[in-house]
Amino acid sequence: xxxxxxxxxxxxxxxxxxxxxxxxxxxxxxxxxxxxxxxxxxxxxxxxxxxxxxxxxxxxxxxxxxxxxxxxxxxxxxxxxxxxxxxxxxxxxxxxxxxxxxxxxxxxxxxxxxxxxxxxxxxxxxxxxxxxxxxxxxxxxxxxxxxxxxxxxxxxxxxxxxxxxxxxxxxxxxxxxxxxxxxxxxxxxxxxxxxxxxxxxxxxxxxxxxxxxxxxxxxxxxxxxxxxxxxxxxxxxxxxxxxxxxxxxxxxxxxxxxxxxxxxxxxxxxxxxxxxxxxxxxxxxxxxxxxxxxxxxxxxxxxxxxxxxxxxxxxxxxxxxxxxxxxxxxxxxxxxxxxxxxxxxxxxxxxxxxxxxxxxxxxxxxxxxxxxxxxxxxxxxxxxxxxxxxxxxxxxxxxxxxxxxxxxxxxxxxxxxxxxxxxxxxxxxxxxxxxxxxxxxxxxxxxxxxxxxxxxxxxxxxxxxxxxxxxxx
Amino acid sequence: xxxxxxxxxxxxxxxxxxxxxxxxxxxxxxxxxxxxxxxxxxxxxxxxxxxxxxxxxxxxxxxxxxxxxxxxxxxxxxxxxxxxxxxxxxxxxxxxxxxxxxxxxxxxxxxxxxxxxxxxxxxxxxxxxxxxxxxxxxxxxxxxxxxxxxxxxxxxxxxxxxxxxxxxxxxxxxxxxxxxxxxxxxxxxxxxxxxxxxxxxxxxxxxxxxxxxxxxxxxxxxxxxxxxxxxxxxxxxxxxxxxxxxxxxxxxxxxxxxxxxxxxxxxxxxxxxxxxxxxxxxxxxxxxxxxxxxxxxxxxxxxxxxxxxxxxxxxxxxxxxxxxxxxxxxxxxxxxxxxxxxxxxxxxxxxxxxxxxxxxxxxxxxxxxxxxxxxxxxxxxxxxxxxxxxxxxxxxxxxxxxxxxxxxxxxxxxxxxxxxxxxxxxxxxxxxxxxxxxxxxxxxxxxxxxxxxxxxxxxxxxxxxxxxxxxxxxxxxxxxxxxxxxxxxxxxxxxxx
Numbered sequence: 001x002x003x004x005x006x007x008x009x010x011x012x013x014x015x016x017x018x019x020x021x022x023x024x025x026x027x028x029x030x031x032x033x034x035x036x037x038x039x040x041x042x043x044x045x046x047x048x049x050x051x052x053x054x055x056x057x058x059x060x061x062x063x064x065x066x067x068x069x070x071x072x073x074x075x076x077x078x079x080x081x082x083x084x085x086x087x088x089x090x091x092x093x094x095x096x097x098x099x100x101x102x103x104x105x106x107x108x109x110x111x112x113x114x115x116x117x118x119x120x121x122x123x124x125x126x127x128x129x130x131x132x133x134x135x136x137x138x139x140x141x142x143x144x145x146x147x148x149x150x151x152x153x154x155x156x157x158x159x160x161x162x163x164x165x166x167x168x169x170x171x172x173x174x175x176x177x178x179x180x181x182x183x184x185x186x187x188x189x190x191x192x193x194x195x196x197x198x199x200x201x202x203x204x205x206x207x208x209x210x211x212x213x214x215x216x217x218x219x220x221x222x223x224x225x226x227x228x229x230x231x232x233x234x235x236x237x238x239x240x241x242x243x244x245x246x247x248x249x250x251x252x253x254x255x256x257x258x259x260x261x262x263x264x265x266x267x268x269x270x271x272x273x274x275x276x277x278x279x280x281x282x283x284x285x286x287x288x289x290x291x292x293x294x295x296x297x298x299x300x301x302x303x304x305x306x307x308x309x310x311x312x313x314x315x316x317x318x319x320x321x322x323x324x325x326x327x328x329x330x331x332x333x334x335x336x337x338x339x340x341x342x343x344x345x346x347x348x349x350x351x352x353x354x355x356x357x358x359x360x361x362x363x364x365x366x367x368x369x370x371x372x373x374x375x376x377x378x379x380x381x382x383x384x385x386x387x388x389x390x391x392x393x394x395x396x397x398x399x400x401x402x403x404x405x406x407x408x409x410x411x412x413x414x415x416x417x418x419x420x421x422x423x424x425x426x427x428x429x430x431x432x433x434x435x436x437x438x439x440x441x442x443x444x445x446x447x448x449x450x451x452x453x454x455x456x457x458x459x460x461x462x463x464x465x466x467x468x469x470x471x472x473x
Numbered sequence: 474x475x476x477x478x479x480x481x482x483x484x485x486x487x488x489x490x491x492x493x494x495x496x497x498x499x500x501x502x503x504x505x506x507x508x509x510x511x512x513x514x515x516x517x518x519x520x521x522x523x524x525x526x527x528x529x530x531x532x533x534x535x536x537x538x539x540x541x542x543x544x545x546x547x548x549x550x551x552x553x554x555x556x557x558x559x560x561x562x563x564x565x566x567x568x569x570x571x572x573x574x575x576x577x578x579x580x581x582x583x584x585x586x587x588x589x590x591x592x593x594x595x596x597x598x599x600x601x602x603x604x605x606x607x608x609x610x611x612x613x614x615x616x617x618x619x620x621x622x623x624x625x626x627x628x629x630x631x632x633x634x635x636x637x638x639x640x641x642x643x644x645x646x647x648x649x650x651x652x653x654x655x656x657x658x659x660x661x662x663x664x665x666x667x668x669x670x671x672x673x674x675x676x677x678x679x680x681x682x683x684x685x686x687x688x689x690x691x692x693x694x695x696x697x698x699x700x701x702x703x704x705x706x707x708x709x710x711x712x713x714x715x716x717x718x719x720x721x722x723x724x725x726x727x728x729x730x731x732x733x734x735x736x737x738x739x740x741x742x743x744x745x746x747x748x749x750x751x752x753x754x755x756x757x758x759x760x761x762x763x764x765x766x767x768x769x770x771x772x773x774x775x776x777x778x779x780x781x782x783x784x785x786x787x788x789x790x791x792x793x794x795x796x797x798x799x800x801x802x803x804x805x806x807x808x809x810x811x812x813x814x815x816x817x818x819x820x821x822x823x824x825x826x827x828x829x830x831x832x833x834x835x836x837x838x839x840x841x842x843x844x845x846x847x848x849x850x851x852x853x854x855x856x857x858x859x860x861x862x863x864x865x866x867x868x869x870x871x872x873x874x875x876x877x878x879x880x881x882x883x884x885x886x887x888x889x890x891x892x893x894x895x896x897x898x899x900x901x902x903x904x905x906x907x908x909x910x911x912x913x914x915x916x917x918x919x920x921x922x923x924x925x926x927x928x929x930x931x932x933x934x935x936x937x938x939x940x941x942x943x944x945x946x947x948x949x950x951x952x953x954x955x956x957x958x959x960x961x962x963x964x965x966x967x968x969x970x
Contacts, residue, residue, distance in 0.1 A: 103599065106833075
């Protein structure tokens with residue numbers, strides 16, 4: 001695994017230096033740029049037009065005009081505007097109750113839609129950010145043309161710029177759709193969700209008030225999870241911390257049981273001299289091949305009140321009443337249900353680790369074991385000194401992501417027991433979908449994110465996989 | 474060339490991400506999420522009148538109403554609109570509409586208890602056509618008329634037009650229970666003892682399904698002390714009226730039910746496998762289930778049509794133990810299980826174009842007419858909501874147009890309506906309080922004799938003693954009226970006669 005050359009913790013870059021460089025660059029381009037470049041600071045594409053790059057300059061200008069029109073004309077969807085009005089609407093103060101009705105014509109004015117107001121506000125902010133990115137790119141483009149001219153080169157034509165997107169700038173072509181998709185489908189919904197956590201948006205209060213309107217309420221929803229003074233009352237206060245506790249227990253046991261179970265299984269299957277290795281691997285991989293929800297629903301029926309397992313126990317005379325293995329009824333043992341979901345999860349999860357570990361085991365250099373044998377190391381010592389460190393080194397990121405995945409896990413317990421013993425993922429689902437308390441659901445989501453992000457950062461930063469990543473051969 | 478192919482692939486990948494943003498057909502019976510996607514192509518065109526009126530009805534009725542509407546358009550060439558009918562899950566449709574009313578149909582159908590919420594959140598438009606209002610008043614029972622109005626800017630308007638009635642009744646296993654045994658809870662218990670199973674279950678433990686106990690009334694005179702928002706004003710912020718569920722009769726009924734549930738051959742909650750698994754003739758977990766017409770096909774599948782018995786919710790006789798310490802009831806009093814007797818209504822989407830308004834009301838008048846309701850009964854087993862529908866139902870049976878179980882299904886619903894009240898909440902506030910503030914959990918805790926937590930530092934320790942049950946019932950009543958738990962219990966319960 002090579003020599004250890006840990007990362008120097010002192011090598012920390014100053015996060016402000018790129019910002020400083022950025023502003024210096026802007027100043028530099030303005031001072032040493034041509035008239036066209038200077039004009040570009042106000043009119044997009046002016047510099048390109050100055051350098052006779054008409055298509056490029058025209059496109060920049062068109063985008064500037066489009067964005068300015070978007071901001072000024074404020075197009076609306078379902079009565080909710082974009083543009084500068086959307087920015088003003090972000091305060092959620094300029095709202096209308098609506099409800100004006102003409103009984104003769106049937107004309108009905110609906111009130112403001114605060115959900116859309118927030119969403120469109122953030123979209124508008126994104127458009128403004130894009131505007132400034134374009135502003136910088138337009139100056140950069142003009143300045144590059146200045147520099148090209150200065151050294152006697154002809155400024156690139158639009159055709160050449162386009163060609164470069166398939167050549168030296170191919171990475172930009174490839175990354176652009178991904179970045180746009182990430183912005184639209186990940187960043188915006190996440191920001192929207194975070195914003196909801198700071199509002200009064202929940203069905204109960206809105207129905208009580210008879211309105212579609214809601215407003216910002218600071219960190220009250222976060223406090224309500226601990227004080228019980230929110231729309232869900234003491235229910236959320238009484239349940240959140242115990243649920244969080246169980247979620248951790250679940251995540252730890254589910255992760256470690258699958259992880260070490262998978263390693264042990266891989267070691268057994270990869271043992272030298274074992275016949276039918278391929279058959280064994282295939283058998284275990286079959287649980288992966290079958291969609292997980294089918295496996296889980298099958299187990300749910302297997303262990304149900306009228307399932308084969310309970311029927312068999314009763315027919316054998318070992319039990320008189322069905323055992324609530326999955327804790328779905330009042331009076332069923334919650335501990336038994338917790339144990340069962342962890343066991344069933346092992347059945348579903350172990351093959352994944354087994355498969356991955358098999359690959360790693362087959363790649364451990366044989367000369368390491370050979371050298372250890374020459375030095376007189378026992379099998380156990382070789383396992384703890386060579387195999388395990390090697391496997392852990394490579395699988396630490398997987399272990400962390402698996403732990404985080406289990407904290408956020410929804411389907412395993414939900415499909416198996418219908419949601420109990422309750423865990424944070426299901427609780428967020430329940431308060432949002434069943435109880436319409438979108439703000440509390442968002443709060444639970446943020447808490448979960450903070451906890452998982454903290455654990456991930458600390459664990460990963462302290463792991464060998466991070467500190468010694470360059471040493472892996 | 475390679476780069477071009479890669480670019481095309483990336484573009485295809487990016488385009489596929491936006492596929493979800495497009496319209497998609499919804500298959501009836503699919504989950505709520507898919508239904509929401511399906512709505513995208515059914516936008517009521519708030520700003521534009523596109524010559525189409527879109528209608529959402531229950532999944533089981535979509536085909537019939539499409540046919541009926543096509544006939545109407547063919548017979549009225551001057552109607553001027555095409556009609557598109559879609560089937561939706563009526564249990565969850567109100568939530569779907571409030572989530573995004575702009576994506577809902579021009580006309581939709583919901584159970585009447587959603588009217589207050591939909592009106593308050595501006596998802597519904599009042600109905601003002603005089604002929605239609607007159608039709609509603611002439612055709613529907615007074616009980617329905619009380620719960621289909623709501624208030625807008627101080628004016629009371631008709632919002633819902635009833636067209637289906639629904640109530641709880643009893644499905645039972647005819648192979649193991651005689652018709653006579655099915656008339657009483659005690660008879661079911663006797664049959665259950667013989668079969669070695671539980672007597673009866675219920676399809677859910679929510680406020681609607683648990684009305685069988687809460688709304689039980691004395692068989693001789695329909696008497697009950699239970700009041701739920703009686704005299705409430707149909708407007709947000711209006712008076713919540715009067716509520717009471719601490720009467721001696723209510724306490725005695727729950728004490729009786731506690732004993733019945735504790736009996737090895739008495740009541741049980743539906744198992745996690747579902748009430749139909751309990752009822753299934755192969756499992757024989759339970760002999761009877763209290764449910765609605767919408768459970769008919771499932772019950773039939775569980776028992777087979779020949780074994781499926783349908784009856785009124787049975788009666789039960791209060792025992793001396795149930796009445797001990799209570800003055801308002803006496804041992805031997807016979808009570809019949811009650812029900813919320815509800816109706817499904819047509820409503821108009823507030824976001825629908827004003828230019829469609831007149832035609833939408835014309836169409837609703839047609840779809841809610843007696844003839845269409847009658848045909849809907851024959852085609853989809855929707856029990857008509859109008860007064861006197863029982864005559865038509867009987868006539869259909871006599872003429873052999875429906876089977877015996879289909880007849881019983883409708884007849885029992887109509888009969889049970891006499892033993893129930895419509896869910897009496899017409900404002901968003903009361904609907905929310907009744908369903909979402911945990912009162913149903915309190916009733917379940919009483920039946921199970923389990924403790925119910927009220928506040929973080931105040932625990933309702935038990936629901937076994939007379940005092941414990943009375944406290945729990947006070948708690949439920951307080952939740953109905955205030956939406957929150959009481960800070961403390963009054964020193965001397967009951968606080969009202």
